[in-house]
Amino acid sequence: MQHSLSEIQEVVLSQVRPKPADRTRIEKTSTAIITRVEKLASEHGLHLQAMLVGSAARGTWLSGDHDLDIFLAVPPEEDLAAALDIARIAAQDYEEKYAEHAYIHARMDGFEVDLVPCYLVDDAAHLKSAVDRTPFHTRYLSRKITGKEDDVLLLKQFMKGVNVYGSELKVGGFSGYLTELLVLCYGSFVEVLQAASSWRPGKRLDLEGHGAGKHSDPLIVIDPVDPKRNVAAALTLDKMLQFAVAARSFLAGPKLDFFFPQPLPPLSDEELIAELDCRATMPILLEFSAPDVVEDVLYPQLRKAESSIKALLERNGFCLLRSDVSTYRDRAVMLFEMQVWQLSKASRREGPPAWEAEHTARFLAAHPSPLSGPYICDGKMVVEEARQYTSARELLSCQIENLSLGKHLCASIREGHNIYVGQELLGIKDDGFRSFLAHYFCAKLHIG
Amino acid sequence: MQHSLSEIQEVVLSQVRPKPADRTRIEKTSTAIITRVEKLASEHGLHLQAMLVGSAARGTWLSGDHDLDIFLAVPPEEDLAAALDIARIAAQDYEEKYAEHAYIHARMDGFEVDLVPCYLVDDAAHLKSAVDRTPFHTRYLSRKITGKEDDVLLLKQFMKGVNVYGSELKVGGFSGYLTELLVLCYGSFVEVLQAASSWRPGKRLDLEGHGAGKHSDPLIVIDPVDPKRNVAAALTLDKMLQFAVAARSFLAGPKLDFFFPQPLPPLSDEELIAELDCRATMPILLEFSAPDVVEDVLYPQLRKAESSIKALLERNGFCLLRSDVSTYRDRAVMLFEMQVWQLSKASRREGPPAWEAEHTARFLAAHPSPLSGPYICDGKMVVEEARQYTSARELLSCQIENLSLGKHLCASIREGHNIYVGQELLGIKDDGFRSFLAHYFCAKLHIG
Numbered sequence: 046m047q048h049s050l051s052e053i054q055e056v057v058l059s060q061v062r063p064k065p066a067d068r069t070r071i072e073k074t075s076t077a078i079i080t081r082v083e084k085l086a087s088e089h090g091l092h093l094q095a096m097l098v099g100s101a102a103r104g105t106w107l108s109g110d111h112d113l114d115i116f117l118a119v120p121p122e123e124d125l126a127a128a129l130d131i132a133r134i135a136a137q138d139y140e141e142k143y144a145e146h147a148y149i150h151a152r153m154d155g156f157e158v159d160l161v162p163c164y165l166v167d168d169a170a171h172l173k174s175a176v177d178r179t180p181f182h183t184r185y186l187s188r189k190i191t192g193k194e195d196d197v198l199l200l201k202q203f204m205k206g207v208n209v210y211g212s213e214l215k216v217g218g219f220s221g222y223l224t225e226l227l228v229l230c231y232g233s234f235v236e237v238l239q240a241a242s243s244w245r246p247g248k249r250l251d252l253e254g255h256g257a258g259k260h261s262d263p264l265i266v267i268d269p270v271d272p273k274r275n276v277a278a279a280l281t282l283d284k285m286l287q288f289a290v291a292a293r294s295f296l297a298g299p300k301l302d303f304f305f306p307q308p309l310p311p312l313s314d315e316e317l318i319a320e321l322d323c324r325a326t327m328p329i330l331l332e333f334s335a336p337d338v339v340e341d342v343l344y345p346q347l348r349k350a351e352s353s354i355k356a357l358l359e360r361n362g363f364c365l366l367r368s369d370v371s372t373y374r375d376r377a378v379m380l381f382e383m384q385v386w387q388l389s390k391a392s393r394r395e396g397p398p399a400w401e402a403e404h405t406a407r408f409l410a411a412h413p414s415p416l417s418g419p420y421i422c423d424g425k426m427v428v429e430e431a432r433q434y435t436s437a438r439e440l441l442s443c444q445i446e447n448l449s450l451g452k453h454l455c456a457s458i459r460e461g462h463n464i465y466v467g468q469e470l471l472g473i474k475d476d477g478f479r480s481f482l483a484h485y486f487c488a489k490l491h492i493g
Numbered sequence: 494m495q496h497s498l499s500e501i502q503e504v505v506l507s508q509v510r511p512k513p514a515d516r517t518r519i520e521k522t523s524t525a526i527i528t529r530v531e532k533l534a535s536e537h538g539l540h541l542q543a544m545l546v547g548s549a550a551r552g553t554w555l556s557g558d559h560d561l562d563i564f565l566a567v568p569p570e571e572d573l574a575a576a577l578d579i580a581r582i583a584a585q586d587y588e589e590k591y592a593e594h595a596y597i598h599a600r601m602d603g604f605e606v607d608l609v610p611c612y613l614v615d616d617a618a619h620l621k622s623a624v625d626r627t628p629f630h631t632r633y634l635s636r637k638i639t640g641k642e643d644d645v646l647l648l649k650q651f652m653k654g655v656n657v658y659g660s661e662l663k664v665g666g667f668s669g670y671l672t673e674l675l676v677l678c679y680g681s682f683v684e685v686l687q688a689a690s691s692w693r694p695g696k697r698l699d700l701e702g703h704g705a706g707k708h709s710d711p712l713i714v715i716d717p718v719d720p721k722r723n724v725a726a727a728l729t730l731d732k733m734l735q736f737a738v739a740a741r742s743f744l745a746g747p748k749l750d751f752f753f754p755q756p757l758p759p760l761s762d763e764e765l766i767a768e769l770d771c772r773a774t775m776p777i778l779l780e781f782s783a784p785d786v787v788e789d790v791l792y793p794q795l796r797k798a799e800s801s802i803k804a805l806l807e808r809n810g811f812c813l814l815r816s817d818v819s820t821y822r823d824r825a826v827m828l829f830e831m832q833v834w835q836l837s838k839a840s841r842r843e844g845p846p847a848w849e850a851e852h853t854a855r856f857l858a859a860h861p862s863p864l865s866g867p868y869i870c871d872g873k874m875v876v877e878e879a880r881q882y883t884s885a886r887e888l889l890s891c892q893i894e895n896l897s898l899g900k901h902l903c904a905s906i907r908e909g910h911n912i913y914v915g916q917e918l919l920g921i922k923d924d925g926f927r928s929f930l931a932h933y934f935c936a937k938l939h940i941g
Contacts (some may be wrong), residue, residue, distance in 0.1 A: 245848045246872065283869045286847035290869065293850060324864060325838035325883065362812075362832070366841055366877065367865075384810070384837040390773035392832065393814055399734035400693045402741060409940065416772060417815075417936045421731045421738065424694065429814065429936075435773065488865045488877075492857065 050235065050299045057304045058195055061107045061202045071101055074154045075113055082117060082135045082160070091127050094118045094165055098183040100221050103190055105197040107205075113158045116180055118165035121173055128162035136160060143339075145175050169270040181270040186225055199234040199304075200224045206304040207291040207491040209284045215344040217281035219288070226252065226266055226276060238292035246282055287490060294492040303491055311479030312486070314471055320486045321468060326366050327386040329438055330470055331445070333462035335377035336453035343372070346451030351379050353448050354441065362388050363437045369485050373477025377457070380485060386437040391416050396426035438466050498683065498747045505752045506643055509555045509650045519549055522602045523561055530565060530583045530608070539575050542566045542613060546631040548669050551638055553645040555653075561606045564628055566613035569621055576610035584608060591787070593623050617718040629718040634673050647682040647752075648672045654752040655739040655939040657732045663792040665729035667736070674700065674714055674724060686740035694730055735938060742940040751939055759927030760934070762919055768934045769916060774814055775834040777886055778918055779893065781910035783825035784901035791820070794899030799827050801896050802889065810836050811885045817933050821925025825905070828933060834885040839864050844874035886914050 048056070063071075079095040086093035099114040100106035117128040129147055133139065136151035136158070149160040164173040169181040190197065201224050204210035212220035219227075230250050231237045249256070249265040256267035260275045263282040268274040277285075295303045312320070321328070331354070336343060347370040355368055364385035371378050394412065397404035399421045408426055409419055415428035434440035442464055450458065465472060470482070496504070511519075527543040534541035547562040548554035565576040577595055581587060584599035584606070597608040612621040617629040638645065649672050652658035660668035667675075678698050679685045697704070697713040704715035708723045711730040716722040725733075743751045760768070769776070779802070784791060795818040803816055812833035819826050842860065845852035847869045856874055857867055863876035882888035890912050898906065913920060918930070 242850070243848075282872050286869050286872060290847055290853065323838065323879075324877075327837065364810075364833075366837060366839055367870075382839075384840065385812075385833050387835070389775065389814060389832040390771065391814055391830075399738050400691075402691070405738065417934060419938050419940065420936045421734050421938065422815075424730050424734060426738075429772075431771070486865060488868045490867050490869065492867070 048299065048301060053299050053301050053304075054195075054199055054234070056301060057199055057202055060305075061109075061198050062195065063104065063106060063108045067108065068104065070154075071113070071156075074156055075101065075115065078113070078115055078135065078153060078158065078160075082115070082131060085134055086117075086128075086131050089127075089131065091123065091131065092120055093128055093131060096180060096183070098179050100197075102183050103187050103225075104194045105190065105201075105221070105225060107198060107201055111156045113153075113156045114179075115158060115160050116176070117160060117162050118177075118180065119162065121164045121166060123164075125162040125164070125174075132160035132162065144341075172271075178268075178271060178274075182222055185269050186222075186229075189229055190225055193228050193233070196228045196234040196237075197225050200228060200237055202304045203234070203238075203291075203295070204288065206302075206306055207288065209288045209291075212279040213344075214279065214341045216284070217279060218284045219280060220276070223266060223276050223280070226250075226269070230266075235296075238296055241289045241292040242296060244285065244289045246285070291491045306491060309480065309483040309487060311476045312483045313479075317471060317479070317482065318468070320482075321470075324366075324382075324486075327383040327437070327467055328465075328470060329381045329383060329386070329441060330465040330473075331379045331381075331441065331458075331462060332465065332473070333377055333458050334460065335372050335375055336457045338453050340372075342453070343377070344370075346454045347372075347377060347379065350448070350450045350454050353450060354379065354381065354445075357444055357448065358383075358437055358440065361434055361437075361440055362392065362432070363440070367485075367488075369481075371478075371481040373475055373481065376475075376478075377454075378478065378481070380482075381437075381441075383437055388432060388435050390431050390435055391429050392432045394428050394430055395422075396428065398424050399426050400424075438464060496747065496749060501747050501749050501752075502643075502647055502682070504749060505647055505650055508753075509557075509646050510643065511552065511554060511556045515556065516552065518602075519561070519604075522604055523549065523563065526561070526563055526583065526601060526606065526608075530563070530579060533582055534565075534576075534579050537575070537579060539571065539579060540568055541576060541579060544628060544631070546627050548645075550631050551635055551673075552642045553638065553649075553669070553673060555646060555649055559604045561601075561604045562627075563606060563608050564624070565608060565610045566625075566628060567610065569612050569614060571612075573610040573612070573622070580608035580610065592789075620719075626716075626719060626722075630670050633717050634670075634677075637677055638673055641676050641681070644676045644682040644685075645673050648676060648685055650752045651682070651686075651739075651743070652736065654750075654754055655736065657736045657739075660727040661792075662727065662789045664732070665727060666732045667728060668724070671714060671724050671728070674698075674717070678714075683744075686744055689737045689740040690744060692733065692737045694733070739939045754939060757928065757931040757935060759924045760931045761927075765919060765927070765930065766916070768930075769918075772814075772830075772934075775831040775885070775915055776913075776918060777829045777831060777834070777889060778913040778921075779827045779829075779889065779906075779910060780913065780921070781825055781905050782908065783820050783823055784905045786901055788820075790901070791825070792818070794902045795820075795825060795827065798896070798898045798902050801898060802827065802829065802893075805892055805896065806831075806885055806888065809882055809885075809888050810840065810880070811888070815933075815936075817929075819926075819929040821923055821929065824923075824926075825902075826926065826929070828930075829885075829889075831885055836880060836883050838879050838883055839877050840880045842876050842878055843870075844876065846872050847874050848872075886912060 075097040082095045095115055095117050098116050101113050119128045125146055132149040136149050139149045139151040142148055142150050151158050161176055163176045166177050169178055172178055204219050209218040211218045227237045230252055231240045246263040251267040253269045255272040257272040262275055262278050263285045264277040264280050266276040268276050351368055351370050366382045366384045368381045396408035399405055405426050412428045415430045417429040419426050419428045523545040530543045543563055543565050546564050549561050567576045573594055580597040584597050587597045587599040590596055590598050599606050609624055611624045614625050617626055620626055652667050657666040659666045675685045678700055679688045694711045699715040701717045703720040705720040710723055710726050711733045712725040712728050714724040716724045799816055799818050803813055814830045814832045816829045844856035847853055853874050860876045863878045865877040867874050867876050
């Protein structure tokens with residue numbers, strides 16, 4: 046069914062706009078927490094100012110999202126540990142987490158609440174810690190975003206739908222703050238899409254016209270409260286362009302589906318067999334216990350290991366179609382889909398130009414008994430020798446422990462790992478894994 | 494057994510230096526032919542001057558070589574056809590051959606005699622045909638080479654032994670005239686080897702210091718009788734360097750074997766199976782009837798076809814180790830030895846940068862239903878689609894008739910061809926073919 050752009054926006058807003066009752070509940074809950082925290086602080090003789098920050102503070106959270114970010118600001122001469130103590134007492138049943146500093150995560154009144162200690166600084170140029178910037182963001186936006194909350198909600202849901210929302214390293218997409226700045230910059234949801242349609246790498250936006258310093262990121266959005274910072278630093282080139290392509294496609298043919306795509310069900314055995322059959326590639330899966338670290342630590346290590354293994358395979362003459370990494374339950378996996386996984390025993394080793402007498406002599410001494418050669422081809426010395434590894438699986442299984450992988454991964458893989466090849470993948474029945482495979486094999490942009 | 498350089502030279506010369514009896518026989522035979530031809534010409538009222546040219550004229554032919562080149566020179570205003578008629582009558586039992594012009598090949602008194610009509614010109618700058626230059630070469634060398642015949646013989650035999658002798662296109666090596674110029678230029682056999690040891694591509698020699706015009710050949714030896722001509726134009730880079738490497742190796746460790754290498758016997762079935770086993774490559778052989786043309790026409794076409802087929806295979810994702818061409822009896826073969834001969838069905842097609850809206854739209858329209866994608870990778874649109882050919886044999890057998898090959902080859906291949914893969918090569922029992930395979934698999938430079 047064909048809908049107009051404004052019909053679609055209305056349908057989306059009816060689903061993602063927070064209900065009045067939710068707003069009331071958020072206000073009540075956050076006020077209660079703030080009051081309690083400040084009271085506790087004053088009882089402990091600590092000067093502390095608590096404040097609700099983030100989308101909940103500005104009415105720009107997506108309905109169904111129940112995260113509250115409450116910052117506990119202390120003067121720069123105080124210790125953050127004192128604020129953390131207050132948070133512990135206030136939260137009672139909590140989990141202690143760690144980003145740049147420790148913070149407290151708790152469930153309170155049905156909300157997921159983060160209590161984050163920070164310093165109360167008078168100027169964003171004098172930050173003592175990265176989180177100190179957040180109150181400045183809240184202050185900057187709350188004055189300007191009023192009246193544009195719907196546009197922010199539409200943009201966030203669109204980005205969720207086309208899979209570019211979230212600045213965590215696993216995703217590499219757009220942060221909530223960045224979406225709000227884009228709406229401020231261009232004026233409305235549709236105007237953001239129109240502008241993004243013609244974005245190129247290196248696009249630069251500077252709302253306050255105060256940007257300082259060089260950035261080589263694909264998208265540069267100067268932080269209105271900090272001229273040296275690029276708000277879009279975590280956004281990858283591919284996610285930026287994925288958004289641009291989706292924006293073009295949506296404007297050319299608006300569909301509700303961009304906001305709420307059909308979920309991909311996990312791959313069944315039959316579907317997996319059918320995929321392997323029609324692709325006739327050779328998937329090689331490395332599976333091991335996921336190290337117990339947060340995703341922002343784990344994913345960069347997984348991506349780096351993925352690159353190292355790709356390089357190992359290609360250096361040895363094998364050829365990849367594509368690769369990806371994922372986690373499910375307590376497991377981590379890296380998938381390498383091969384176009385070429387079996388090679389001849391004989392391989393070609395190119396040496397120096399034959400007129401370089403010394404290099405040639407060293408090359409010949411290093412290859413005393415080749416299968417064929419030495420001969421000269423296009424002016425270069427060449428020998429043909431036996432390859433050490435003729436199968437990609439064998440190479441990976443023999444060399445995996447010799448690669449220099451990230452600290453946590455390295456330990457995990459040494460403790461134990463499995464290699465699954467081809468139809469052996471059928472042995473892993475986990476829905477999370479099969480869902481990863483479903484997305485891997487589809488790998489389709491949202492272009493309507 | 495270790496021999497000194499001079500001992501080795503003596504042994505070689507004792508085998509390749511023409512015997513006094515041979516010299517007498519050559520002189521007698523050639524004088525008889527010349528007399529007969531000039532008499533016949535005069536009877537037919539043709540002004541004709543016959544002369545012995547080439548190595549036989551200068552005592553620089555290798556013992557056992559029984560070729561006599563006798564040129565029949567007529568004044569520029571005469572017709573070469575008249576000289577050819579005289580040659581026909583003189584030869585009686587002959588074969589008519591064709592290089593730039595027609596000539597007569599006959600067996601006379603146990604010699605292979607070429608009777609070659611040419612023009613008698615007064616200056617090598619006023620040639621009417623390429624063969625007219627030869628008498629100038631004979632005249633130039635006969636005055637200078639005297640006393641250095643042994644060095645020429647050593648150099649020729651060395652070049653034969655290390656497989657770089659012969660300027661025909663099948664070989665692309667050194668001509669007899671070129672070897673004599675090298676001896677003149679450097680002084681002796683050993684001095685030629687010493688100089689060649691440090692040759693680099695672009696090496697230029699100009700005995701008369703009169704060279705004119707640019708040459709981009711690997712070795713440039715200006716013809717003493719023609720300042721615009723490079724005597725080494727037919728020498729390939731690889732044959733030049735093969736000689737340089739052999740020269741270095743020989744000087745570092747002189748061995749008789751450089752001059753008289755062990756002949757490689759044709760490969761037996763068992764040896765062929767063993768080679769295929771330990772290389773574990775996939776040889777693909779294209780076999781067809783050799784077109785009935787001289788080797789100087791056939792080999793360039795074979796090499797060009799070899800390149801076209803290599804390009805076809807590589808363009809489609811397959812990977813070669815090496816290839817070669819050959820002829821035996823009335824057959825021609827091209828051998829392609831594959832490192833990768835089987836590929837996945839799914840392949841990757843890279844499109845334009847995702848920010849180029851129009852190119853992207855065209856790319857997407859051209860690939861409406863890929864196996865996976867479209868997705869964005871490193872900024873580019875990518876789709877994964879089914880390959881047309883997943884096996885190298887299938888590709889070759891379906892596409893061979895669509896390649897634009899040389900005129901003669903194209904006709905031959907269309908008339909009929911066979912493709913042999915892997916152990917199917919065992920089906921060809923011909924000794925000439927098995928000898929080609931023996932050399933192909935060994936492919937070893939003469940480096941002692």
